[in-house]
Structures are given as C-alpha cells and as structure tokens.
Amino acid sequence: MRIVIAEDSVLLLDGLTRLLAAEGHTVTGYGTADELVRALSTADTELPDLLVTDVRMPPSHTDEGLRAAVHLRSLHPNLPVLVLSQYVEQSYASELFARGARGLGYVLKDRVADVDEFLDAVARVSGGGTVVDPEVVTQIIARHHGSDLDVLTRREREVLALMAEGRSNAAIADRLVVGLAAVEKHVTNILNKLGLPPATDDHRRVLAVLRWLDQNGSH
Amino acid sequence: MSMTSDDGPTPPPQPRTPEDRVAPALVSAPAFFRAPYDAATWRAVAALGTGWMWHLTGGLVLWILVVVSAGLVPALGVGVPLLAASLVAARWFGGAERARIAAQTGVLILAPLPRVRARRGFWSGLWSPVRDNRAWAAALYAFLAMLISTVFFPLTAALLAGAVAAVAFVPLGQGTALAQWSGLSWPATVVGALAGAVVLVWAGAALAQYGSYLMVRLATYLLGPSAADVARARAAVAEQETRLAEAAAHTARERAVVLTESRTAAVSAADTERRRIERDLHDGAQQRLVALGVELGVARRLADKDPEHAVAALELAHREIKETLAELRDLVRGIHPAVLADRGLDAALSALAGRSPVPVRVEVTGDLAPASAAAQAAAYFVVAEALTNVAKHAGAESVRVHASLVPEDEQTRLRVIVHDDGRGGAEPSPGSGLEGLRGRVAALDGTFELDSPPGKGTRLTVEVPCAS
16 A cells, blocks of 8 residues: 655654665655645645554654644544654653544554564554554553442443544454453443443544543542 | 860969959958958059159149149139140140059059140130040049048058057057056067057058058049040940941852852853753654664664674774774763873873864973862863864964962962963853853852964963862
C-alpha cells in the first residue's frame, strides 16, 4: 500500500522508509509538517493508505506534526493516521481523537524500534482500527483515583486498559491468555457497569471507553 | 583559646568608680581596715594638702576677682571686661584643677565644651565668657573646693598629728602632769593612749579619703561637661549608631537584592542548560537509537529471505552506534568535561584550544589549582562558549586566552580573558549562551565584562572568587 511519512530526523525517515519498503509498501517521505500539509491538502490529491507523522517537527519543534494530523483528518476524515510522539500526552490524545477513532493511532516514537509492534500498528490503523499507546491509557486511568473504577474487578480493569488501547476481543484474549468467550463476558460486564452502550465495532468501543475515561477523570 | 591561663578566659576588669578609687575605705570593710597604709589614703592627704594651698591662693584670688568684678558690672566700662577676664581665668583654673585631680587621684574628668561665640562683634565677644555657665561653675568650684579643703585638710592633719602625739606620749609622758590628769594608773594610761592613737589614725585616714572624694565629686559636677552637654553627646552618639545601623541594613538589603538577582540568573542559567541537554539528547542520541532499532529490526526480518540487504542494514546499524557514541561523548563533555576534573583547567583550556577552528594561543600564569572546582568549571565554560562565538560570529584570525589568579583584598580571584582580533560588536542577548554564562558567573559572585567595540575585536574578561 501507499504510505506517507513525515519525520524530520533524516536518519529515522530513512530507516522507516527502508523498513516499510522491505515490507512491500510504497513510501513517500517529508521532512516538515508544512511540506506534508501542502502535499496532502490539494483537492486532486490521491490520498495514501496511511499517514505516519512525528509530533515534534521544525520550525518550532513543538507539536507541528500533531496539528498537521488534526488538520488533514478534518479535510479527509477517512485518511488513516498514525501519530508518533516523543512523549505521550493525554491532552494530545484527546485532541486527536476528538472527531472519532476510526483509522487512528497515537503511539510513543520509541515503539518504532520494536519493529514487529510498529508493523502491527501500521496494519491495524491502515485497516481502520485504533491504536492508543499503553502509556496514554495508563495516564488516563491514573487520573481515576476516585471510586468510579472500583466497580470493576482487577481483571476487568486489565481488559478495560486493553480495550482503550484499541485491541480487538481476539487480541485481548491472546494477550491475557484466556478464551474469547471469557473476554466477551468481561467486555459486556464493563460496558454495563460503566453505563456504556454495547458496541460490536472495535473503534467505536475504543472511542466510548476513552471518552468515558476522559469525562469522568479528575482534572 | 587563652594562651596563658588554664582557667578559661579572664573576666574583663570592672570599670572603677571614683568611690573605689578615691575612697575605698567608705565602700568596703577590708579597705577600711587597711586605710592607714592604703595608698589611696596618702594620695587623698596629698590631694587635700596641695588643694588646700592652691585653693587658698589661686582659688581665693579667683573668686574674689569674680565677686568683685560682678559687683562692678553696673559700672559697665570697668566691670564687664574684668568679669570676662575673671571668668576666662576661672575656666583656666578649672582646667588646672582637673589636671591636678587626675594626677593626684587618678580620676579623669572630661573638659567641658568650649564656650560658644554666638555672634561676632566686640560686645558679644566680651559677653561670651560671662554667658559661659561652665566658667561660672568653675568659679563656684573655686569657692566650694576652698571650703572643703579648708575643713578637711587641717582636720585630717590634726587627727593624724594627734595619733603621733598619743604614740609619742608612751615613752615621753610618764610622770607628766598630763599623765596624772586622768587619774588612771600609768599602764592603763599607756593602753588608753595607744587605743586613742589607733582611733585617731583610722579616723584621719577615713576623713582624708572622704574629703578627697567630696572634692572629686564636686569637680566632676562643676568642672566637667554640663549635664545637658553630656545628654546631647549621648544623643549624638546614639544617632550616629542609628545611622550606622541603618547604613548596615541598607547595605544588607542591597546585597540581598544582588543575591536574589544572581540566584535567579543561576536558576535560569541552569534551566537553559537542562533544556539544551534535553534537546541534544532528544535530537541526537534518542533519534539515533530509535533508527538503530529500526535498522536491526529490518536486518532481522530480512535475515532469511534477503541476507545481502540484512548485512547492509547491520552495517548501517553499526555505523549508527559509533556516531551515537561520538555524539554522547560531545554531549557529556558539554555537561562536564572529564579532562577538567582529571587534569585541571590548564589542560582543559589546551583541549578547548585544540578543538577550536580559529587558532588559539593559551597563556596560563602560575598554578590555577587553588581555584575551586566550581570556579574552574565556570572559567572553562566561559572560554568554551567564547571560543564557539568567536568561531561562529567574530571572523577572527586568532584568539588569545589568558588565565591567572589575581589576589584581591582578602580573596584570590580566578581571571580568564578571551581576546580575539575579529569584527567586534558582540553583546549578550537574552537567551544567548553568553547571557547564560553571565548568570553562572554572577551566581559565583564573579564579574563579567564584555568589551567589543565594532571593528576592534572582542575582549571578554571574567573573574570568579577562587573559593566559590
């Protein structure tokens, strides 16, 4: 598939390009957020199958990449975007997921070094799935020091975290080494206890969970 | 620690009051018992004796002059100049008395303030001694002191002479009419005479001390500064002390402001430094390590199906590691160079000079080792930043770095001078490396001087206390 990468570190851009090319993808790289936005915001652009972008990029080295991603998502709601961040921040995540979670990923940049996991994230996001870095989930859940999560059992809280990371029931079952039926039962319990509507769709479920966590978290 | 005594520090000597000094027999029993052979007694007798003679001559003349001329004042033409002259003489007499009392009793009496000439002019000049109340007090003293010495000296002399006579009576008096007058037996008369001698000696000694004491007190009141002058002087001293305290408080406040500023600068310098290190690590080593991970991941995935590309990826990864190491080495040197800790500033400056693209001549005068590690580090970073700036902006042909220790007041200071022959016009802008260094130097109580006239090169002089 066609992948666009925006990354200011030439070294890393080069490495990612060769990694993805070796996997059989066609890769186009940009060094700044401006170049990326210019390339993808013209009307007759043929959209790539996935956009991978760094958050911190020239000129100000703050959150240019994130703003470009949000902007491009508003232009092309169906463009899958995987955001790589030097450090994860809940507020960035909230901004990014504000308009939906389908085909959207937000992970710590260091995870790229774990090539298998990175390729898995690429596959999931380009397939319309949602990937949220476990650290973001930890941060969000950490803000719930109140009693609202006490209604869940320990195992249910583990399942909730994995749901928030955007994992499917099968992936959760795999991770926790339990049966699929057990996971489905946990998920139903969690949604009931938190008062969320039963959702069959993974990314809709992620969004509901994230939103619930966000709204009920202490600020 | 006391060098001479093992009993700890000796208490400071108590200030001796006039009573202690002139009339000890009146204030302490032991001093009373030793009164006949106490030096104070014989000083008192001498003081009363000379005083008596002097008061009956000079003093008598003086106060008669004063009284007579005061009586003549209604006849202005004669009385006023005479009275003025008498009062000037009274002042002089008072001075002589103070000197005599100091010499004979050891009690120092301060001179009164000189009389004030309020206005110029013949009459006011003539009047001013007359308006001088201290001169009148001296004249009064001449009169009263004459009374005291006239009463006390003859009386003391009589008592002591009586004692001598009583003792002399013992070998000489047997069988005389006086011995028979009492009607007592001779042995009882001898005992009575000796007892009388003892009583007379002690009474005479005590009387001499008391008379001398009265004279000293009188002189203190009448010949010393007036009570008002003493109060004014005390007030002036208190005011002076207040002013000094205020000045000290002001200095302390200014110092506090300087310290607060330098601390703020130090904090912000440290903050800037931390941000620079974070940026260097993020843009450098961290990115390289992520890329390295990708490279190794690629190599692993290609190992089976495409060994040739896998080896190429490994080679890339290897090169990456070496570059990361070099970058970390540079970064670490920027945080704190090992050569500075191991070999000192001298060697570290040579290392800096060796890395500079512009030729640098390093001159070190003497041994820099007495400077503290913090002082040396500050000097090192000043030179490092200055050389970086020279290379970037100055367009210089050569740079001279000079380091030395300079003694100043009580502390030795480490001075470094970086002088280039470039285009000059440098100034430390906020957020620049130079500004950060200025904060670092200020935090060590150092000075930072940048002299950079356009077209005439830049000279940076930094001094930090060696002990900082």
